[in-house]
Amino acid sequence: MKRLLNTLYVTTPDAYLSKDGTNVVISSQQKILFRMPIQNIQSIITFGYQGASPGLMRLCSENGVALSFFTTAGRFVARVQGPQTGNILLRRSQFQNAGDTDYCRRLASSFVLAKIHNARMTLRRFVRDYPSDEGVSAVADAAESLKNMSRLIIRSVSVDEVRGHEGQAASIYFGVMHHLILNKDRCFAFARRVKHPPTDCVNAMLSFGYTLLAHDCGAALEGVGLDPYMGVLHSVRPGRMSLALDLMEEFRSWLVDRFVISLINTRHIRASDFTPAAGDGAVGSVSLTEDGRKKYLTMWQNRKKTEIIHPFLQEKVPIGLLPHIQALLLTRYMRGDMSDYAPFLVK
Structure with a gap:
């Protein structure tokens, strides 16, 4: 290990x-x-x-x-990046499989189904922990809607159809995220997911976390010999680590979103930790200050050291190793050692 x-x-x-x-x-x-x-x-x-x-x-x-x-x-x-030392036979299999539309659909579905499952678990946890909150009904309804979206993805016949349902599921999920933010400081008002650029404090924290997670997933894929740029769910384009973005879908809600919400609700991050991202090429964008990044990264590192029982392996592992474990499981699937890919599913 x-x-x-x-x-x-x-x-x-x-x-x-x-x-x-x-x-x-x-x-x-x-x-x-x-x-x-x-x-x-x-x-x-x-x-x-x-x-x-x-x-x-x-x-x-x-x-x-x-x-x-x-x-x-x-x-x-x-x-x-140094010289590539990955198994050429594994990469050949990866590139060959990328041309198989049914293979891509099945693997893309696995990533998205795991993403939706883990997002549902995030919402259901809120319903369990805050049954008297005024937003609990809307959150419960969203969790049920995500369950229905999973059924649609299972019946999807193409990667494009999977992408379409994934977009709808994301809209449902982010549509109720503001209920999960109990700290009602005006700085942390959240209306919708805005990526490029993030225009509020919550989106700035989410984007920052996703960037860190993508880095870890890319390094994990390279470490097992896979090409992180040849994805199945995210379209392939120059300079884009598509497979790393595919892999990180499983972890977005459980690892990044819950982490960000926790930082806000426990008031570890405050309005003073943000600043307009002047000079970064985007009008109206918001980013963490240097002190804000230090707080975020310190707690992110601590979070990665926390140990959990991996739901598939049934072994205790640090959270920081989850991308590496899932990358290994992905290689086993691509080699034909496993009949199906086993995504990370929170229990």
């Missing part, structure tokens, strides 16, 4: 990454802020504009450490 190592998040905008022997060194204004042995790091995510030395990039490449660059607002910029 893969060992859960540290993800190093660099949030200081003017930080520069370099190497000293086998250590990763973080500096700002020619002063060393932090150093850590590369052997203790699984991936590095940096939010800034100073960049990294070629020596550090080579060190990361040689040690299989994913190095990703984001803007200070959390928008993906680039990813450093």
Whole structure:
């Protein structure tokens, strides 16, 4: 089993990454802020504009450490990737299967059914924990509607039909999310999901979490030898990690949405932790401040260390390893070792 190592998040905008022997060194204004042995790091995510030395990039490449660059607002910029060492036979099978429309439909359906199931569990948990809340009736109705959407997806005959039902399910789910937010601070008012760019605090937190999750899923797929860019549910386009986006569908509600709602309801994140994303190419966009990102990432790391019983393997594992486990199960399915893919389904 893969060992859960540290993800190093660099949030200081003017930080520069370099190497000293086998250590990763973080500096700002020619002063060393932090150093850590590369052997203790699984991936590095940096939010800034100073960049990294070629020596550090080579060190990361040689040690299989994913190095990703984001803007200070959390928008993906680039990813450093070393030589591909994946099983060529596995990738050949992956590309061959991508041309099989029925195979793509079945796998896409698995991802979306898991997404809807886990979203229903999020809504049902609210109904259970807050039976007297004024929004409980609407949330319960939405959970039942999602159950009906699952039946439609099972009967779908194409990937396009699956995508259509997935979009409807997402609309139902996000249509009642505001009821789950018990902190009624005006900053956390939520009307609908807005992606590009996020125009309010809740959408900014959701987008930030999805970005982190996509990074983890992409690294997990590469780690087992799959091409994260060849997806089945999300259309394939240059520079888009379509399969990573497919895989993360299972985790969106259970891992990111519940995490964001918890941060808001427990008041760990406040209105002062947000700022207009000036200079990020979008008018009206909102993003976390540097201090806000630090709070978010600290609790995100702690969340990833929490152990659960994996519903399929029935083994205790850290949440941070879930993308790697699902990537392994996906390879077994693609090799023909499993008759069906076993998505992550919350109980």
